[in-house]
Amino acid sequence: MTMASSPPIAExxxxxxxxxCHSGPSPFAREFDHVEGAKDGxxxxxxxxxxxxxxxxxxxxxLAMKGRLADVRTEVFGGIALNAQVGGxxxxxxxxxxxxxxxxxxxxxxxxxRHLDAHxxxxxxxxxxxxxxxxxxxxxxxxxxxxxxxxxxLDLVHExxxxxxxxxxxxxxxxxxxxxxxxxxxERMVINHPxxxxxxxxxxxxxxxxxxxxxxxxxxxxxxxxxxxxxxxLLLDWIRRIGxxxxxxxxxxxxxxxxxxxxAFTRVGQALLDLGLPPADLRRMVRDNPLFLLRVSx
Numbered sequence: 097m098t099m100a101s102s103p104p105i106a107e108x109x110x111x112x113x114x115x116x117c118h119s120g121p122s123p124f125a126r127e128f129d130h131v132e133g134a135k136d137g138x139x140x141x142x143x144x145x146x147x148x149x150x151x152x153x154x155x156x157x158x159l160a161m162k163g164r165l166a167d168v169r170t171e172v173f174g175g176i177a178l179n180a181q182v183g184g185x186x187x188x189x190x191x192x193x194x195x196x197x198x199x200x201x202x203x204x205x206x207x208x209x210r211h212l213d214a215h216x217x218x219x220x221x222x223x224x225x226x227x228x229x230x231x232x233x234x235x236x237x238x239x240x241x242x243x244x245x246x247x248x249x250l251d252l253v254h255e256x257x258x259x260x261x262x263x264x265x266x267x268x269x270x271x272x273x274x275x276x277x278x279x280x281x282x283e284r285m286v287i288n289h290p291x292x293x294x295x296x297x298x299x300x301x302x303x304x305x306x307x308x309x310x311x312x313x314x315x316x317x318x319x320x321x322x323x324x325x326x327x328x329x330l331l332l333d334w335i336r337r338i339g340x341x342x343x344x345x346x347x348x349x350x351x352x353x354x355x356x357x358x359x360a361f362t363r364v365g366q367a368l369l370d371l372g373l374p375p376a377d378l379r380r381m382v383r384d385n386p387l388f389l390l391r392v393s394x
Contacts, residue, residue, distance in 0.1 A: 115286070130165075142170040155174035176189060178201065201249060250282065271304070274307045311344070
């Protein structure tokens with residue numbers, strides 16, 4: 097009896113959504129801008145793309161590029177990362193971003209203490225991303241409680257049905273953040289690259305998924321032609337342990353000299369299929385789950 101072959105990888109990935117694209121403009125050198133990334137996504141009929149900057153509210157970029165995006169099929173969304181450059185945990189900046197169409201709030205990334213602990217000399221990131229201790233954005237007061245601004249931001253996320261990400265936070269901070277988010281009825285929570293910088297193991301990620309969170313892995317970290325950190329077999333192990341229903345695959349690409357997201361999705365997606373991942377599971381992680389998080393219909 098002959099086993100049925102998998103459909104072509106382009107068919108499986110068709111209509112995907114990328115929740116983590118580092119296109120430009122940015123203070124860091126970028127391989128492409130938001131419009132170029134969205135246009136290139138047309139090779140896989142990319143349905144949506146979420147663009148992220150460590151430094152600024154990307155909704156403003158997209159408004160400035162509105163004319164160039166008018167004829168692009170891929171729908172592009174922005175968000176805000178709560179690093180020192182936007183005033184840290186700044187409800188005013190979050191309110192402006194979300195009320196102007198932003199779909200995501202990332203709690204501190206390179207302004208988090210966890211990021212500095214993981215990259216004290218800038219290893220793996222441009223040196224400029226590592227802030228001095230005085231520029232670390234705190235989430236807690238002197239007594240150890242979350243700052244009032246954290247709760248204000250979560251209220252805004254709930255009001256606007258946005259995504260809340262734990263950023264590059266310590267696992268314990270992300271746990272408490274998601275606990276408060278769940279209590280508010282927030283349905284769109286994401287932990288990014290748990291095995292990079294953050295250091296959250298599968299057991300802890302299971303706890304996050306029980307709160308309703310999704311675990312995001314970055315294909316750029318598993319792409320054999322993109323400065324690969326790990327073998328796709330490790331990614332498959334994560335998927336099997338956490339479950340595709342709780343997993344999202346995103347690119348985390350855009351940095352100068354690295355692949356286009358479409359190419360990384362294609363290579364890593366094919367590798368996962370070759371390792372035995374069912375095509376329906378891959379499609380769920382690159383299309384169905386991220387579209388739910390972005391509030392984009394088919």
